[in-house]
Amino acid sequence: MTLSFPAILLLGLAGAMCVGLFVWGFYLMTSKAQVAADLTSAAPKRSKDEEEIFILHRITAQLGRPFLPLIESKLSFDQRQRLQIRIDAAGRPDNLTVERYLSRKAGEILLYGGLTVFMLIKGNILFAFLALGFSFMTDLNLYTEKSKRQDQIQRQLPDFLDVLAVTVGAGLSFRQALSRVADSMPGLLADEFRMTLRQMDLGTSRRDAFKALRARNKNESLGRFVSALQQAEELGAPLADALMTISQDIRRDDAQYLRRKAQKIAPRVTGITAATMLPGLLIVIGGGMFMGTDIDMSVFSGE
Incomplete structure (x- = not known):
């Protein structure tokens, strides 16, 4: 039984298609659809059954x-x-x-x-x-969601701190400014700060509330912001100046973070390309070389 070249080509294309469908299915399984929403209004809460x-x-x-x-x-x-x-x-x-x-x-x-x-x-x-x-599906889901959250926090933190510094410089207290900025800039970071404000309203000290914020989010820039804020509070430094300095430092860190992230994309693209195209190419090239040797396939089929 000798396979023709078109048959080997179809087998190679089928193999590449199967690998591509597997990679695309894995991507869909680990990612969520992004739907445009009105950012000025809070997302409606759904019950557990929904x-x-x-x-x-x-x-x-x-x-x-x-x-x-x-x-x-x-x-x-x-x-x-x-x-x-x-x-x-x-x-x-x-x-x-x-x-x-x-x-x-x-x-x-x-x-x-x-x-x-x-x-x-x-x-x-x-x-x-x-x-x-x-x-390990649940652990993988937690890891991917954690990575998405840290990316969102890293993108939102510099702009949030800029507005917070201006608001504090306008004369509002830190808690009032934080509440107003969180309401005017909805997002993941604003939700985290609102949770911190609720903890302080329930009697938690500012230091403990921000420690809990840092523990919930393993973001390096956010952790430095909390540490610098606590140091400024202990030393009695002007809060508006401290926030502006922290914002500039975090913006530089954000630029370095984006450069590091861009450097990691090229190997991933190469890996996905190799995983989708290499099996089909190997089948086509190997099949052509095998056909060129004129080996009798009846030896393997027993006919």
């Missing part, structure tokens, strides 16, 4: 829910706090809580771990590793 939770997350949460009391009994307070910090850093996607995270992880271990063992018994090593990778 949340668009991925179907596999729903399945694993249902599977792991019966084991939740046992897992919580084995979980220490420090471990629970670390989990809460990870979830807060990701912005609590799908209204995720520690209990829901534990339920999902238990369900993922049961479902995908059992599927991995089944594939290993059947001898399908490749599918076993693929199933094992799905057991």
